[in-house]
Amino acid sequence: MNPTTSGRFRVHDRRQRPDIDDDAARSGVDDAEEFVLVELADEPVDPTDPDAADRYDPLYATAEGYDGDLADAVDALRPGFVVDATLAWTDGSARFREVEVVRETRFRFADDVEGMFEAAVETWRQIRADGEPVGSITTRSNDGDPNGALYLFADAPGSDTFEEVRTGRLPIEPLVARVNDSRDDDDPREVFVLRPAEYEFVAVYVVFDRDGVLAQTVRDTYDLGVGLAAGLDANYPDGDGGSDSPVLDDAGDSDDDDFDALDRL
Template sequence: MENGGSYRVLVTNEADGFRLLNRETHEQIVTASEGHDAPISDLHPGYCIDADLDWTSTEPSIWSFSIQQPTLYSFVDHIDPVFEAAQQAWQNAQLTGDSMNSQVTRNTDNEVNGVLYVFAEDGRDGMFESFRDGSRPLDPLVDKVNEQEGDDPREVFVLRPESGAFVIVIIALEKGGQFADTLRETYDCPRPIESLA
């Protein structure tokens, strides 16, 4: 039996199977570790795909898919240093007693190049891990940016400072742009090789 739908790719660990987020129901689906009829090695965390799943086994396999949006998600823990805009946003949140804050980021020409969110960490493995495993979807943040900036591929970074006090979510507006490249270089987070993007 096949079940088609729109999914966000969350985790791509072929040994343990893929983790997908149903974009309509927000249900998490862990696929089989093998037996797929589609080239799943071409998928990366953050991709939005339309996929047909084969549910004839306990764990579904991916029968076929098409990439609708090759946005990339990256997760980096224990970052140091914390860049100034994120540190300032967190300090402002603390001053007002809020558990989150947001602001746009700008390049040296004062052009908007991204959107920054900071969230108070809820325990050492709380907020950061819930973003990574999809139990707290990043989609609402990304969708909000897309509504304002157009539905282009993005690069989304989830970063947790060494202190573990808060979590940073940065949505770089231009995939492969200078801002995204700078973040990848600063936090030793190379861009994956994308064969289908």
């Protein structure tokens, strides 16, 4: 009987497996699509723990070759979803044996974007002036209500922060967890990972309401809507009107420690 792993996982991306193993170990699966998964801890992970980085090591599960209801369930998975799953291991490769979606948060990635919104640019300038590699703010609606947590990471020459986030090698799960812990709801979020063409940073924007006006505006602004970069085939309502209108050209500083940027794990 093949060994199995059961737990709760974040679906980080669906793509060809990054070239991190030797060719012999990956023989025969070079063209196969796989899901990048990050296992979620039962308890909060202390980012100062020396082993914290290892806690978010990505693993890979085959995305193809399933039958029946399991094939439908696997095909419906999208980046950002949280799932309860059992994985079966064969020769170092994992396949889903069971999978159930428990939260439909979405991750969306856009590289080399034009027209980065002003809140991100102004925050980046302040971070550089302070000599810091990481910073964060809380964005607010026109009514002054918090609607998102914006984190900025330096993308220094010789590094590829965007790719590290996308492949799960730079964990952003603690950022999402802090937002979830601070909110009085179980609503799915929308997480945008954006690298602007003009600036040397990567923005991770955790929008509180996946179905609200702000998330819709960011999707439209950076062509991340239905059927585009994220490959999504679901419809999203526009929200409930002006009270949740986004402020993409301004943002207030947060006095809430929940939204302090984390060190790179």
